[in-house]
Amino acid sequence: xxxxxxxxxxxxxxxxxxxxxxxxxxxxxxxxxxxxxxxxxxxxxxxxxxxxxxxxxxxxxxxxxxxxxxxxxxxxxxxxxxxxxxxxxxxxxxxxxxxxxxxxxxxxxxxxxxxxxxxxxxxxxxxxxxxxxxxxxxxxxxxxxxxxxxxxxxxxxxxxxxxxxxxxxxxxxxxxxxxxxxxxxxxxxxxxxxxxxxxxxxxxxxxxxxxxxxxxxxxxxxxxxxxxxxxxxxxxxxxxxxxxx
Numbered sequence: 150x151x152x153x154x155x156x157x158x159x160x161x162x163x164x165x166x167x168x169x170x171x172x173x174x175x176x177x178x179x180x181x182x183x184x185x186x187x188x189x190x191x192x193x194x195x196x197x198x199x200x201x202x203x204x205x206x207x208x209x210x211x212x213x214x215x216x217x218x219x220x221x222x223x224x225x226x227x228x229x230x231x232x233x234x235x236x237x238x239x240x241x242x243x244x245x246x247x248x249x250x251x252x253x254x255x256x257x258x259x260x261x262x263x264x265x266x267x268x269x270x271x272x273x274x275x276x277x278x279x280x281x282x283x284x285x286x287x288x289x290x291x292x293x294x295x296x297x298x299x300x301x302x303x304x305x306x307x308x309x310x311x312x313x314x315x316x317x318x319x320x321x322x323x324x325x326x327x328x329x330x331x332x333x334x335x336x337x338x339x340x341x342x343x344x345x346x347x348x349x350x351x352x353x354x355x356x357x358x359x360x361x362x363x364x365x366x367x368x369x370x371x372x373x374x375x376x377x378x379x380x381x382x383x384x385x386x387x388x389x390x391x392x393x394x
Contacts, residue, residue, distance in 0.1 A: 155182040168337040169280055173214075174238030180215050181242075187217050187275040191380070194367045195273070195306055196221045198382050202302065206270040209233065209296065212260050212277030216243035219253060221273060231269075233258045261288055265296040272296065272303045278346040286351065290358040294387055303360065303385040307348055309373060351383070360385035 156164070156179045164172040173180070180186060199221075208222035213232030222230040233256045234240050240255045247253060258264045260277070272293050281289055293303050311317040321343040332338040355362050362385050366378035373379055 155179050165331065165339055166335065167339065169339055169341070170235050172339055173234075173236035177215065177236065177238035177242045180239065181217075181246075185276070186215070190369065191306055191367075192217055192221050192275065194369045194380070195275075195304065195382055196224055198365050198367060199225055199271070199273075199302075199304055199384075202384065203271075205302075206298075207231070207268060208271045208273070209265070209269045211272055211274040211293065212280070213243060213255075214239045214275075214277070216247045216255075218273050218275045219243070219247060222271065223250075223252065226271060228252075229254065231256060231265075233260065233263065235259050261285060261292060263292045263296050267296060267298050267301075269296050270298055270301045272301070274303075274305045278305070279341050279343055281346075282340060282342075283345055283350065286354045287357065290355050290360070290385075293385075294358045294360060297387040299387055301387045303355075303387075304382055306367065306380055306382050307346070307351070308370075308380045309377060310344070310347075312373075348381070348383075355383070355385045359388060361388045362386075 156176060160175070160179070164176050167175065176183070203225055205226045207228045208226035208230045210216070210218035210222055210230070210232040213219055213234045214236075216232050219230055219232045230253050232240070232243055232253070234243075235258065237257055240257055244255055256264065261281075290303075297303065311321065313319075325342045325344050328339065328341060332340070352362050362383065365382040365384060367380040367382055368378075370378070370380040
């Protein structure tokens with residue numbers, strides 16, 4: 150799973166025993182050489198699916214990490230692109246790897262308290278939602294809604310859950326169980342769960358926040374035995390004023 154120049158087991162253990170912010174500061178220099186970085190196949194598929202919905206003006210990569218999603222936005226947005234992340238270490242790597250383009254800016258901030266007004270036409274996010282507990286989704290989605298202009302879109306991929314017959318089902322179940330035990334006995338918590346971001350609940354919370362929600366199959370990843378897509382892109386469009394309370 151890891152390249153020879155990726156993080157060692159000890160480095161991963163130290164990260165997991167840290168806070169989310171500090172853990173990613175530590176992992177940042179080697180993050181792109183881990184399986185945690187969103188694969189190019191997913192980035193490219195989302196870019197192709199979004200292209201017919203454009204053109205877009207300004208874009209925001211939410212929880213941008215080392216900036217993989219910024220590359221998607223640069224190809225879709227005609228104006229400025231911004232990456233926001235809580236980890237200063239990840240942003241430092243993003244700046245280094247994506248150069249000093251005048252179109253791109255990097256902002257350190259918490260996705261649950263975005264430091265922007267309604268300035269964006271497209272917000273994307275890749276691989277970050279496991280860092281948010283289900284009870285945080287209403288606030289997270291309301292915040293994204295507030296930084297979009299009317300008619301702006303919030304888009305992200307969601308993979309279908311693995312069936313119980315798959316080794317991945319048990320691997321992810323085991324990972325989440327270990328993280329729950331870790332967070333029960335150690336502070337600060339390291340929030341990262343693979344099985345808490347459920348499409349039905351996500352759709353309901355997006356609609357409550359004032360979005361109109363569409364699902365787009367990403368055909369490159371095929372279909373499951375029941376005919377449903379293995380991977381979808383959620384596209385949530387801002388249609389109303391921000392919902393509070």
